Amino acid sequence: MSTTTSNMQDLLVSAQDLSLRYGSKTALERATFNIPKGRVIGLLGHNGAGKTSLMKALVGLLPAEGQLQVLGLSPRQQRGALLEQLCYIPDVAVLPRWARVDELMCLMSGLQPRFSAERARTLLKRTSVGEKDKIKNLSKGMVTQVHLALIAAIDARLMILDEPTLGLDVLSRKNFYEMLIDEWCDGERTVLISTHQVEEVETLLSDVMMLDEGRLVLNISLEDMDKRFIALSHDPATAEAIASAHPLLRYRQQGGRSAAIFDGAPPADIAALGERIRPSLVDLFMALTRNPALQAKNA
Ligand SMILES: Nc1ncnc2c1ncn2[C@@H]1O[C@H](COP(=O)(O)OP(=O)(O)OP(=O)(O)O)[C@@H](O)[C@H]1O
Numbered sequence: 234m235s236t237t238t239s240n241m242q243d244l245l246v247s248a249q250d251l252s253l254r255y256g257s258k259t260a261l262e263r264a265t266f267n268i269p270k271g272r273v274i275g276l277l278g279h280n281g282a283g284k285t286s287l288m289k290a291l292v293g294l295l296p297a298e299g300q301l302q303v304l305g306l307s308p309r310q311q312r313g314a315l316l317e318q319l320c321y322i323p324d325v326a327v328l329p330r331w332a333r334v335d336e337l338m339c340l341m342s343g344l345q346p347r348f349s350a351e352r353a354r355t356l357l358k359r360t361s362v363g364e365k366d367k368i369k370n371l372s373k374g375m376v377t378q379v380h381l382a383l384i385a386a387i388d389a390r391l392m393i394l395d396e397p398t399l400g401l402d403v404l405s406r407k408n409f410y411e412m413l414i415d416e417w418c419d420g421e422r423t424v425l426i427s428t429h430q431v432e433e434v435e436t437l438l439s440d441v442m443m444l445d446e447g448r449l450v451l452n453i454s455l456e457d458m459d460k461r462f463i464a465l466s467h468d469p470a471t472a473e474a475i476a477s478a479h480p481l482l483r484y485r486q487q488g489g490r491s492a493a494i495f496d497g498a499p500p501a502d503i504a505a506l507g508e509r510i511r512p513s514l515v516d517l518f519m520a521l522t523r524n525p526a527l528q529a530k531n532a
Pocket residue numbers: 255258259260278279280281282283284285286287
């Protein structure tokens with residue numbers, strides 16, 4: 234997601250040396266990145282990596298050090314204007330249990346000038362939820378679908394979703410992402426989604442941002458990721474030689490073969506020891522971020 238001056242107007246977010254702190258605790262350390270239009274970006278990181286903090290800063294809920302512009306505005310100083318132009322579902326989002334869906338649509342019409350009730354009705358038709366249904370009578374998956382229908386009915390350029398499918402079963406997650414991609418993403422709008430379901434979102438994403446303990450360790454399109462990172466599937470007997478070339482990660486594939494991921498092409502003699510395969514997003518995620526559970530086990 235690198236940019237040149239000529240496409241600056243296509244940038245929805247521009248952050249330079251962005252740091253976020255809670256007192257002495259640093260949640261994000263000097264992150265520099267741009268978010269252009271027309272992307273589906275996965276924000277990945279282990280628990281506590283800084284995903285929610287970053288999203289909060291983007292919507293002006295957290296003060297930031299460094300420079301940050303979202304839709305050309307300062308999230309802290311121009312928050313009112315910003316919130317009219319972006320949609321956000323926080324990780325703690327709830328809809329009022331007492332309300333009917335049509336009442337929420339009415340509320341949204343009053344609160345959000347870019348909300349279209351007609352559009353929300355169209356989106357709701359994709360779900361099994363009726364306009365007269367009360368939130369308290371809906372399942373968790375249905376509530377999430379209603380939430381997305383309400384938010385996606387806002388004519389915005391940027392959507393920020395903090396773990397939107399948490400607690401949903403696989404079918405509800407699939408429905409959620411289908412509605413998001415079919416009904417909201419149009420090649421111009423961008424959505425930033427944080428999730429722990431790395432494997433599941435890989436096919437949806439155009440880009441990935443990875444955070445590791447408050448550091449932005451990767452910010453790349455999936456296309457460039459495929460070009461840059463190279464995995465070698467190899468026989469366990471060649472493990473020592475492969476290790477000598479300092480791969481980012483060595484792991485065992487299904488079926489017992491070994492594999493190693495390299496940042497860039499390994500030396501030709503090493504490459505000749507294995508067969509080039511595509512590293513999955515999960516493998517790369519494991520290679521670039523620390524895994525606290527594994528660390529604890531190995532301690
Ligand atoms: N209100 C707060 N006060 C102090 N520290 C906080 C606060 N909120 C978050 N932190 C700390 O900031 C760091 C980043 O937290 P954050 O919630 O952004 O991570 P996350 O990647 O969203 O994690 P998760 O996947 O568990 O939701 C963590 O070390 C966390 O303990």
